[in-house]
Amino acid sequence: MASDVVIVGAGIVGAACARALAVSGLRVTVLERGAAASGTSAKGEGNLLVSDKGPGAELDLAVYAASLWPALVAELADELGPAFPELEYERKGGLVVATTEAGSAPLLAFAASQRTAGIDARPVALGTALELEPWLNPAITAAVHYPDDAQVQPVIATEALLASARNHGAIVRTGVEVTGATRDATGRIVGVTTTDGDVAAGAVLIAAGPWSGEVARAFGVSLPVRPRRGMVLVTTRMPHRVFHKVYDGDYFGATQSSDAALQTSSVVESTAAGTVLLGSSREQVGFDDRLRVDVIREVAAKALRLFPFLADASIMRTYGGFRPFMPDHLPVIGEDHRAAGLWHASGHEGAGIGLSLATAEMLVARMRGEAAPLDAAPFGLDRPTLAPHLEEAA
Numbered sequence: 323m324a325s326d327v328v329i330v331g332a333g334i335v336g337a338a339c340a341r342a343l344a345v346s347g348l349r350v351t352v353l354e355r356g357a358a359a360s361g362t363s364a365k366g367e368g369n370l371l372v373s374d375k376g377p378g379a380e381l382d383l384a385v386y387a388a389s390l391w392p393a394l395v396a397e398l399a400d401e402l403g404p405a406f407p408e409l410e411y412e413r414k415g416g417l418v419v420a421t422t423e424a425g426s427a428p429l430l431a432f433a434a435s436q437r438t439a440g441i442d443a444r445p446v447a448l449g450t451a452l453e454l455e456p457w458l459n460p461a462i463t464a465a466v467h468y469p470d471d472a473q474v475q476p477v478i479a480t481e482a483l484l485a486s487a488r489n490h491g492a493i494v495r496t497g498v499e500v501t502g503a504t505r506d507a508t509g510r511i512v513g514v515t516t517t518d519g520d521v522a523a524g525a526v527l528i529a530a531g532p533w534s535g536e537v538a539r540a541f542g543v544s545l546p547v548r549p550r551r552g553m554v555l556v557t558t559r560m561p562h563r564v565f566h567k568v569y570d571g572d573y574f575g576a577t578q579s580s581d582a583a584l585q586t587s588s589v590v591e592s593t594a595a596g597t598v599l600l601g602s603s604r605e606q607v608g609f610d611d612r613l614r615v616d617v618i619r620e621v622a623a624k625a626l627r628l629f630p631f632l633a634d635a636s637i638m639r640t641y642g643g644f645r646p647f648m649p650d651h652l653p654v655i656g657e658d659h660r661a662a663g664l665w666h667a668s669g670h671e672g673a674g675i676g677l678s679l680a681t682a683e684m685l686v687a688r689m690r691g692e693a694a695p696l697d698a699a700p701f702g703l704d705r706p707t708l709a710p711h712l713e714e715a716a
Contacts, residue, residue: 324522325351325493327665327689328514329529330500330537333363334476334678335667336529337483342682344490346690351521352484352492353514355499359480362531362674365643367554367591367599368476369567370676373416373468376432377439379700380652384673385440386696387680388470394679395474398482401489409479410594416471416567417454419462421588421627426464429571433466442469457563457631464571471567473591476675483678503541503664511541511663525689527665532609532646534668543661545654545703546711547669549644551610553603553617555625557635559596567591568628569602584617588624590632597638600625602672604645611642645671650707652700653677655684659704665689666703 327343329336332354344350354360370391375381395411418433420426433443444467451465452458484494495518504513504520513522528545530537538545570588589601603617618640625632648654648669658664667685670677684701687694699705703712 323349324513324524325349326524327351327527328353328521328523328525329527330514331528331530331534332358332480332484332494332496333361333529333531333674334359334480334483335531335670335674335681336527337480337487338678338682339527339529339667339685340487340492340494341483341490342686343689344487344492346686348689350487350492351523352487352494353498353500353516353521354494354496357496358484358494359477361533362643362645363476363480365552365554365641366476366672366675367589367601368410368474368479368675369672370472370474371416371567371673372436372441373418373443373466373471375673377435379697380673381436381439381441382696383677383680383684383701386683387677388472390679390683391472391474398486401486402482406482406485407478409482410475411472412474412594413470413472414566414591416468416569417451417458418466418468418569418571419451419458419628420464420571421459421462423463425571429464429466432571444469455565455568457629458568459628459630473567474675475594479675500537501540509662511661525663525665527667527685529667531668531674532644534646534666541661541664543658543664544712545666545668546649546708548606548647549609550647550671551603551605551607551642551644552601552672553614553621553640553642555600555618555621555637556639556641557598557600557632558638560598560635562592562596563631564590564592564598564629570624570628584620586617586620586624588628590625590628598632598635600632606647609644613640613642646674647671648708649711650705652705652707653681654703654708655681655701656688656698656703659702
């Protein structure tokens with residue numbers, strides 16, 4: 323029996339879409355060439371942020387997504403029961419700081435712009451910042467508190483969404499690589515070819531993160547998603563001394579830059595397990611996953627600007643991953659105007675964990691011909707800002 327939707331990719335975006343589509347009553351098959359949650363979703367920090375986005379479509383999507391997470395966590399806990407690991411959802415809040423006099427005014431101006439969009443962005447005095455984070459470097463020059471920032475364990479969240487999708491009838495097949503599309507006499511995509519046979523479907527959704535461009539090419543269309551590598555350092559377990567997601571105001575500029583060269587900024591946060599995660603870096607080096615000592619050195623040095631006590635910490639491991647970068651810094655959510663039957667949910671860069679639930683709700687509404695919870699136009703593949711990049715990727 324044909325599926326209503328075949329989803330290519332079992333990361334958190336694909337998993338969220340699979341669950342939402344299955345809950346809505348559609349027959350869903352998820353195909354993943356590796357293991358579930360083994361790509362980008364396993365290599366991030368699980369951030370659910372509003373603090374790092376300026377006013378506009380992505381911030382609107384993030385605010386909507388933030389409203390969905392608490393209920394989703396409770397629903398999954400009830401559905402999957404105590405035997406399933408907790409998602410480690412924590413609305414810990416964020417603290418964004420400036421470490422130089424030159425960085426103070428831009429940070430406060432950015433927070434002011436977010437407040438015009440309804441974000442709870444609270445400038446705080448140095449004394450208050452040190453009450454929130456007693457181990458923070460007292461030499462900071464400005465700080466903004468974001469109570470609505472949160473965190474989740476991304477691999478557990480992905481697995482929980484897939485487990486729920488299965489409970490609602492979805493089929494999840496791992497170790498199956500999609501190699502192309504099948505079409506009917508009109509040219510409409512009606513399924514996929516794989517390393518384990520053809521799979522028929524009423525529609526095909528590409529949700530393969532940074533590999534979405536490769537999948538699209540196999541289908542004969544272009545999608546300007548490129549891998550943007552990042553690295554994270556993980557300390558050994560220690561007493562809890564970092565209580566929020568804390569990062570330097572330079573982080574926002576790095577996320578919005580299109581520069582392919584290495585960019586680093588200070589990002590520090592604790593995990594429920596007692597480790598501390600140190601980031602972050604961004605560079606476009608294709609899918610080169612070799613260890614970069616210079617990146618590790620720069621990330622570690624910048625982390626010390628925020629928390630000097632980390633000079634005595636031991637690094638347990640370092641890992642890298644690939645974010646799905648889009649040239650106009652917005653994900654693609656919706657149908658492909660060039661290929662009937664083809665849909666996309668890709669290009670979230672470093673925000674895919676947080677935006678996954680909202681992406682799924684947007685996609686389900688579009689697929690079912692219902693009103694979307696937000697304006698879908700900014701996320702359409704046919705948006706003007708992507709037109710030149712579609713030509714380049716062809």
